[in-house]
Amino acid sequence: MDRQLDISLTVNGEAVTRRVEARTNLVDFLRYELGLTGSHVGCEHGVCGACTVRVDGRIVRGCLMIAAQADGTEVWTIEGVSETGEIRDLQEAFVERNALQCGFCTPGMLLTLSEMMERFPDAGRDEIREYISGNYCRCTGYQAIVDAVEIARAKGGSS
Amino acid sequence: MKPAPFAYARAVTLEDAFGLLTEHGDAAKILAGGQSLMATLNMRLSEPDVLIDINHIQGLAGIEDTGDTLRIGAMTRHVDIETSPLVAAHAPLIALAMTHIAHPAIRNRGSIGGSIAFADPAAELPACAIALQATMHIAGRDGTRHVAAADFFRGLYETALGPEEILTGISVPKIASGWKSGFMELARRHGDYAIIGLAAHVEISGDTFGDARLVFFNAGDRPVSAQKTAALLRDRTWSDDLADQMAESLKDELDPPDDLNADGPMRKHLAGVLVRRTLAPLAAPLTGEQ
Numbered sequence: 001m002d003r004q005l006d007i008s009l010t011v012n013g014e015a016v017t018r019r020v021e022a023r024t025n026l027v028d029f030l031r032y033e034l035g036l037t038g039s040h041v042g043c044e045h046g047v048c049g050a051c052t053v054r055v056d057g058r059i060v061r062g063c064l065m066i067a068a069q070a071d072g073t074e075v076w077t078i079e080g081v082s083e084t085g086e087i088r089d090l091q092e093a094f095v096e097r098n099a100l101q102c103g104f105c106t107p108g109m110l111l112t113l114s115e116m117m118e119r120f121p122d123a124g125r126d127e128i129r130e131y132i133s134g135n136y137c138r139c140t141g142y143q144a145i146v147d148a149v150e151i152a153r154a155k156g157g158s159s
Numbered sequence: 160m161k162p163a164p165f166a167y168a169r170a171v172t173l174e175d176a177f178g179l180l181t182e183h184g185d186a187a188k189i190l191a192g193g194q195s196l197m198a199t200l201n202m203r204l205s206e207p208d209v210l211i212d213i214n215h216i217q218g219l220a221g222i223e224d225t226g227d228t229l230r231i232g233a234m235t236r237h238v239d240i241e242t243s244p245l246v247a248a249h250a251p252l253i254a255l256a257m258t259h260i261a262h263p264a265i266r267n268r269g270s271i272g273g274s275i276a277f278a279d280p281a282a283e284l285p286a287c288a289i290a291l292q293a294t295m296h297i298a299g300r301d302g303t304r305h306v307a308a309a310d311f312f313r314g315l316y317e318t319a320l321g322p323e324e325i326l327t328g329i330s331v332p333k334i335a336s337g338w339k340s341g342f343m344e345l346a347r348r349h350g351d352y353a354i355i356g357l358a359a360h361v362e363i364s365g366d367t368f369g370d371a372r373l374v375f376f377n378a379g380d381r382p383v384s385a386q387k388t389a390a391l392l393r394d395r396t397w398s399d400d401l402a403d404q405m406a407e408s409l410k411d412e413l414d415p416p417d418d419l420n421a422d423g424p425m426r427k428h429l430a431g432v433l434v435r436r437t438l439a440p441l442a443a444p445l446t447g448e449q
Contacts, residue, residue: 001166001209022167022210025197044160045198046265058238058267064197065268068167069190069212112264133349134262 007071011036012080020067027051027062029070030077038078038107042136049135052108053077059115078107087114093151101139109135113149121153162200169212173325177300179211180323187211189325191234191273194265219272219327222246228294228330233272238263240271249333252291252340252360256283259342262350275311276326278318279352281377283344285312286358289382290340290374293331299324312381337369338362341437344376345429347420353377355415355426357433359441361392366442368392375430378415385412388434397442406431 008017011034018033025044030036030053042050044063051062054076081087087110093099100106109132116123116131123131128146137145170176180187186208190196199205213219219234222243229249231240240246241257260266260274260283274284275295288295288308295306297320308329311319320326334340344356356376362369371389374382388408395401406428415426 001168003164003166005167021164023162023164023200025161025201028161044201046194046261049262049264052264059264060268061194061264063201064194064265066167066193066197066210068169069193069214115263130258130349131263134264 005068005071007068009070009072010074012076012083018067022066022068024067025063026053026055026060026065026067026070026075029067030062030075033067036077036079038082040104040107042104047134047136048105049108049112049132050105052111052135054081054111054115059111076111078110081111081114089155090114090117090148090152093148093155094145097144097148097151099140099144099148100137105135105137105139109137109145113145117149117153123149125150160201160203162197163203163206165200165207166209167212168209169215171215171217173216173298173327176211176213176216176325177323179209180325181300183209183211185322189213189276191276192236192268192270193273194261194269195273195277195279213325220270224249225330228332230296230328230330231271232328233276233326234270235272237261237266237269237271237274241266250291250331251334252287252342252358253284253331255340255342256287256358259283259344259346259350259353259356271329272326275329276318276320278312278316278381280315280380280382281352281356283342283353283356283358283376286356286374286376286382287342288329288331289384290358290360290372291331292372293329295319295326296328296330297321297324298327303327309384315380317381334360335362337364339441341441343433343437345433354421355429355433357430357437358382359434359437361438361441363441366396368395368397368442373434375413375415375433378413378426378430380416383413385409385430387412392438397439402431402435402439405434409434 040050042048046061046064053062188207190210190212220232223230247254293308295311306319341359344353346353358374361371371392373385373389409430410427415423
């Protein structure tokens with residue numbers, strides 16, 4: 001059985017075909033094969049959330065899924081959702097409220113929060129914190145991140 | 160870290176998967192949701208030669224109302240259980256447990272079958288399966304067999320699954336009238352593995368308890384059903400005195416391990432705290448129905 005295989009998927013709306021090592025995880029594939037370095041690699045065992053990307057409409061850990069499993073799926077990364085403007089209000093609120101410092105967690109944080117705003121548009125502060133409990137931020141203490149969600153929502157809520 | 164090299168095989172039918180298991184034996188691992196497996200591979204705690212991906216086998220995912228039970232397919236992802244009206248209505252214990260399982264991104268991918276077959280002693284769903292007296296459906300080349308949850312978990316990460324068998328689903332009896340469920344766990348951060356947790360399923364008529372099942376997780380090498388302590392509830396109403404008796408009883412009945420998060424005596428203490436916090440609201444529906 002081969003340790004290399006061909007995969008075809010859609011990334012940020014574009015069709016992609018590549019030959020990958022079976023052991024290559026999704027986030028490394030996006031970063032090294034496609035040059036999409038917005039998704040970050042932190043702990044590599046599913047704890048920190050820096051590698052969060054969207055696969056078939058749901059956020060996942062890019063380090064806990066191999067690229068081979070993404071064959072046939074539709075993947076969106078921070079680059080894609082930034083370009084479409086889908087999360088513009090949230091991004092502007094992050095800037096306005098200083099909801100980042102080093103920025104390492106930010107792409108994963110934004111993708112997680114955009115899913116939360118879609119699933120739970122009325123989430124209170126505790127629920128927001130619960131939803132991002134799987135995304136580590138070592139700079140902000142989370143307060144400003146939660147504030148940013150409230151600001152983005154008040155602006156009309158495009159997550 | 161990166162995983163050691165392995166080959167990847169996508170099974171499309173159970174027959175495919177059995178063929179691959181026979182061919183590769185111990186060198187193969189089944190890839191379900193992958194949310195525990197991939198982490199252990201990344202840390203090189205495990206170095207299989209082949210991953211057999213069962214995500215594309217038809218019929219392994221979904222929640223079905225079969226009359227007296229809910230049949231939940233092994234590849235049903237946590238998020239689909241969390242948002243299922245059937246589960247909320249008929250298996251509230253599982254519904255309560257779901258949001259304690261890791262984090263949204265992990266629940267989007269992780270599966271109930273993976274969680275049960277992996278049998279982490281700190282996992283929520285094995286304890287729920289025992290408390291609800293669920294049945295595990297196991298497929299092998301020679302057909303399907305059915306194992307009671309209480310007989311399924313055999314030790315640390317050990318289950319009744321044979322080397323060439325696959326867990327295909329779990330049947331959960333619907334909650335009977337007069338029964339209530341409560342679920343709670345103590346963790347330093349929401350979504351982390353519990354220091355200790357409790358899945359409670361109790362019969363209560365008016366304010367008087369009847370049958371009760373109290374299953375603790377991360378309290379031993381597998382889920383621990385505290386039957387002696389649960390029996391103290393029979394024909395009693397809730398009181399501080401009863402809570403104290405149960406907490407005392409748990410100190411005898413449980414033998415939890417020491418680790419970096421807590422030592423055994425602390426876990427025993429926390430077990431009593433969990434009983435109090437979980438059962439008091441069930442006994443006082445007006446102040447906190449669950």
